[in-house]
Amino acid sequence: MLNPAPATIEPRAVETEFHGEVALVALNRPDQLNAINEEIRLLLPQVLEELEHDDAVRVILLHGGTARGFCAGADIKEIRAAETALQVRERNMRRAWIDGFDRVTKPVIAAVHGHCLGGGMEMALACDIRIASPDAVFALPETGLGLIPGAGGTQRLHRLVGQGRALDLLLTGDRIDAAEAHRIGLVTRLAADRQSLLDEALALAQRIAGRAPLATAYVKEAARAAGDLTLAAGQALERNLFALLSTTADKAEAARAFKEKRKPVFGGK
């Protein structure tokens, strides 16, 4: 008897592949410039949570896959006709998909090419490090659509670039190119060109993945908290995390490796 035809595997809107200890997460709606639809809102937090619990993964790298850009924002075709404010608020609370980024203790890098607009820019803002190719374009155009950013943009942008620049971008919806984004600190690294973006981002991710995983998670925790805590509270958190790390096997391994003039091998313990 003939084997039944294999079931067609539908491409998912978020795809993951692994390069050693780095998980590459690609947005995968190339025909729609990776516009954020319900599937992405559902899948992305799930994927991030799976990777958070996967001990083989040390760094997550989010990118725009084969699309012409990183992400053109919320899927405007899914924006509904007028609902009550209560309905919108409840739906947003339920899906708070962007919060998935805040639950990840591992470093998350965004590799941005082409359009990075609206919700796409908010996604990049929710990552820890942003690297862009020279063709990247950033904007928060929401007020032109009768909306405001709904995935943290009004809160995260000013923490990165200061309130003046954030308000300028939010109020005008103006697009800025990669060089300007780099100048104002919205991205911290520029790739040489579009072709090398993913390789450069992967090399960066691999370098971070080679460092002590617990120390990496704790330094991320402390640095992310810095925007919300008083200096005294932040320093108290830092002292506690430092003390915890002082007891780890990786700290002892680093000191041993230094004495033995070799590279440390970190086990994340």
Ligand code: CAA
């Ligand atoms: N939502 C849905 N589909 C989108 C989209 C979006 N945000 N952006 C692009 N697309 C689709 C286009 O409709 C088009 O699909 P079809 O071929 O089926 O018509 C395809 O992607 C390619 O787009 P274009 O033909 O428009 O490509 P372009 O190179 O001429 O222009 C662009 C690119 C400048 C990004 C333009 O598509 C554009 O302006 N897109 C909308 C950008 C935007 O306003 N984003 C913010 C949305 S609001 C938000 O994100 C926040 C929120 O919470 C509401």
